[in-house]
Amino acid sequence: MLEIRLNGRGGQGTMVAAKILAVAAAREGLHVQAFPEFGVERRGASVCAYVRIARQPIYERGRILRPGHLMVLDPVLLDRPDLAQNVGAGGWIVMNTRLAPEAWRARFDGFKAAAIDANALAIEHRLGSRFAPFVNSVMLGAFVRAVPFVACDTLCAAIRENSPAKPDANVAAALQAYRDVRLAAAAEAVWATR
Amino acid sequence: MAGPATAPQTEVMMGNHALSHGALRSRVQVIAAYPITPQTQVVELLSEMCASGRLAAEYIKVESEHSAMAACIGAAAAGARSFTATSSQGLALMHELLHWAAGSRLPVVMGNINRAMGPPWNIWDDQTDSLAQRDTGWMQIYCADNQEVLDSVPIAFRVAERVMLPCMIVLDAFILSHTAEIVDVRSQAAVDAFLPPYAPRWRLDVADPRTFGALTEPEPYYRLRFMLEGAMQEALTHFDEAHADFAAACGRRYDALAGNARAAVDRLREEGLAAGLLRIRLFRPFPVARLRALATRARRLCVLDRNISFGAGGIFAQEIRSALYGLPGAPEIRGHVAGLGGAEVTTDMFCDMARETARASSCADLVVWKGLRDAPQHSA
Numbered sequence: 001m002l003e004i005r006l007n008g009r010g011g012q013g014t015m016v017a018a019k020i021l022a023v024a025a026a027r028e029g030l031h032v033q034a035f036p037e038f039g040v041e042r043r044g045a046s047v048c049a050y051v052r053i054a055r056q057p058i059y060e061r062g063r064i065l066r067p068g069h070l071m072v073l074d075p076v077l078l079d080r081p082d083l084a085q086n087v088g089a090g091g092w093i094v095m096n097t098r099l100a101p102e103a104w105r106a107r108f109d110g111f112k113a114a115a116i117d118a119n120a121l122a123i124e125h126r127l128g129s130r131f132a133p134f135v136n137s138v139m140l141g142a143f144v145r146a147v148p149f150v151a152c153d154t155l156c157a158a159i160r161e162n163s164p165a166k167p168d169a170n171v172a173a174a175l176q177a178y179r180d181v182r183l184a185a186a187a188e189a190v191w192a193t194r
Numbered sequence: 195m196a197g198p199a200t201a202p203q204t205e206v207m208m209g210n211h212a213l214s215h216g217a218l219r220s221r222v223q224v225i226a227a228y229p230i231t232p233q234t235q236v237v238e239l240l241s242e243m244c245a246s247g248r249l250a251a252e253y254i255k256v257e258s259e260h261s262a263m264a265a266c267i268g269a270a271a272a273g274a275r276s277f278t279a280t281s282s283q284g285l286a287l288m289h290e291l292l293h294w295a296a297g298s299r300l301p302v303v304m305g306n307i308n309r310a311m312g313p314p315w316n317i318w319d320d321q322t323d324s325l326a327q328r329d330t331g332w333m334q335i336y337c338a339d340n341q342e343v344l345d346s347v348p349i350a351f352r353v354a355e356r357v358m359l360p361c362m363i364v365l366d367a368f369i370l371s372h373t374a375e376i377v378d379v380r381s382q383a384a385v386d387a388f389l390p391p392y393a394p395r396w397r398l399d400v401a402d403p404r405t406f407g408a409l410t411e412p413e414p415y416y417r418l419r420f421m422l423e424g425a426m427q428e429a430l431t432h433f434d435e436a437h438a439d440f441a442a443a444c445g446r447r448y449d450a451l452a453g454n455a456r457a458a459v460d461r462l463r464e465e466g467l468a469a470g471l472l473r474i475r476l477f478r479p480f481p482v483a484r485l486r487a488l489a490t491r492a493r494r495l496c497v498l499d500r501n502i503s504f505g506a507g508g509i510f511a512q513e514i515r516s517a518l519y520g521l522p523g524a525p526e527i528r529g530h531v532a533g534l535g536g537a538e539v540t541t542d543m544f545c546d547m548a549r550e551t552a553r554a555s556s557c558a559d560l561v562v563w564k565g566l567r568d569a570p571q572h573s574a
Contacts, residue, residue: 005312019206019374022206022374022375023206025203026376027208031375031376032206032374032375032376033369033373033374033375034206034373034374034375035208035372035373035374036320036368036372038318038367038368038369038372038536039317057452058375059452059453059454059456059457059460059541060454060457060539060541061369061373061452061453062369062454062539062540063455065538065540072465
C-alpha cells in the first residue's frame with residue numbers, strides 16, 4: 001500500500017491535491033482513500049492531508065501514522081527539522097522550493113529528495129495570485145515523476161476533471177513540473193509487475 | 195471528464211456527499227436542514243442540487259435543528275418523502291421531535307454524522323450522540339464505508355415507508371464524512387425499481403381532514419406503543435428483503451466488513467489466533483436472533499464501543515450482553531471503550547484488544563478503557 005502525506009497551508013490546494021491523487025489512482029483501477037487531517041481547515045493555517053492507494057481493498061482507516069512519502073506544498077516547512085519525523089525510511093520528500101535537492105537533502109538522512117519551484121511555476125501559469133499561488137497542480141506533476149504510481153496522462157486527466165478553474169493551465173503546469181522537477185535519486189516503479 | 199455511458203459510474207467522493215447522492219437517487223421531495231460541522235457538506239451539496247434543478251425537491255431553510263425536524267415531520271405527514279442530516283448537538287436539539295416523528299409513524303430519513311457531545315467542545319468521532327437517541331423509536335443503521343452510506347439511503351426509505359417508522363443513517367465524523375473513496379453512483383433506473391414513490395395510507399389532506407397525534411387515553415396509547423414495537427420487529431424482515439432486492443438490482447451485498455477491525459482480523463489470523471469479525475450494521479431494530487445464531491461460534495467476544503453510557507459502560511457491549519443472556523454456550527463478553535472524541539483507534543489497538551480478550555483470566559470488568567494515556571487518578 002502506498003501511503004502519502006501532504007503538508008501545506010490553507011489556500012494552496014492541499015486537499016484538492018490529495019483528492020486528485022486518489023482520482024488518478026482510481027482511474028487506473030486502484031483502491032483509494034483521501035482525507036484531511038481531521039480538524040478545522042482555514043486559509044493560511046498549516047494543513048495536512050493523507051492518501052492511501054493500494055491494489056487490494058483498503059481496510060485501514062484514520063490518520064496515516066507512518067507515511068511512505070511526503071509532498072510539501074509550503075516552502076517554509078523546509079526549515080522544520082521534524083518535517084520527515086514519521087515518514088518511512090527511503091521515502092521521497094517532494095518539496096516546493098527554489099533550492100536544488102542537493103542543497104537540503106542532507107537534512108533528511110535516509111530519504112530521497114525532489115525539488116520544484118512550484119510558486120514560480122504556478123505564477124507563470126497564472127494559477128492563483130503572485131502572493132498566494134495555487135501550487136497543487138505543479139506539485140502533483142513533480143510528485144508523479146518521483147513516485148510514478150500512475151501514468152502522467154492519467155494524472156493530467158484527473159487534474160482536468162477536478163480543477164475548480166483553468167483546467168488547461170493546471171494541466172500545462174503539471175506537465176512542466178513533471179519535466180522540470182529535479183530528482184536527487186532515481187525514480188523507481190511503485191508497483192511490482194503483476 | 196465525463197466518460198461514455200457504458201463506463202462504470204464510479205466517483206471518488208466523501209461520505210457526506212455519498213449521503214447527498216443517496217438522497218438524490220431516492221428522489222426526496224422535501225429537505226429541511228441546519229448546517230453543523232462535520233455534516234455541513236451534506237446539505238451544501240443538496241442545496242446546490244435543488245438550486246440547479248438536478249433534484250426536484252423543496253429545500254427549506256430553517257433556524258435550528260428543532261425546526262428542521264419539525265419541517266420534515268410536517269412534510270412527511272403531508273405525504274412528501276423527507277430528508278435531513280445533522281450531528282451531535284444538532285441531534286440533541288431535535289430530541290423532542292425524534293419522539294414525535296416516530297410516534298406519528300412518519301418515515302423521515304436522517305443522516306447523522308457521529309460527533310462527540312460537548313462540553314468540552316469537540317467536533318470529532320464519537321457515537322454517543324446517536325446512541326443517546328436509542329429509545330426514540332427511530333431505526334438506526336451504522337455504516338462502514340461510503341458506498342454503504344449512499345446505498346443505505348434508498349434502503350432506509352424503503353423499509354421506513356413499509357413499516358412507517360423513521361430511520362437514521364449513521365456515519366463516523368471525518369473517518370467517513372470527510373474521507374474520499376470510490377463510490378458507485380448506480381443508475382437512477384435501478385433505484386427507481388427498488389424504491390417506489392412514497393404513498394402513505396393516511397396523510398394531511400384538507401379534502402379528507404383527520405386528527406393526528408391528539409390527546410390519547412392510556413389504553414389506546416398503550417396499544418399504539420405495542421404496534422410501534424411490532425413495526426420495529428417487522429422491520430428486521432423488511433431489511434433482509436431490502437438488502438436482497440438491492441443486491442439483485444445493484445449487485446452489492448451488505449454483509450461486507452470493513453475498517454481497522456477487518457485489517458486486525460487478517461493480521462491475527464496470520465499470527466495463528468482464530469479471530470473473526472462481527473459488525474453490527476443495524477442497531478435499531480437490534481438483530482437479536484441473528485446475533486444469537488452467530489455468537490456461539492466464538493468462545494469470547496471482544497466488543498469495541500466508541501461511546502459510553504456513563505455508569506454502565508459501552509452501549510454496544512450492553513446490548514450484546516442483553517441479547518445473549520441465557521443463551522446456552524454463549525461467549526464471554528469483554529467490553530472496551532476507545533476513541534471517544536475522535537481519539538485514534540488503530541489496527542494495532544484492535545489486535546491488542548483481541549489478544550488480551552483471548553488471554554484474560556476473566557471477562558468480569560464492566561469496561562476496559564483502551565488508548566487512555568496518563569489515566570487520571572482522581573475523578574473531580
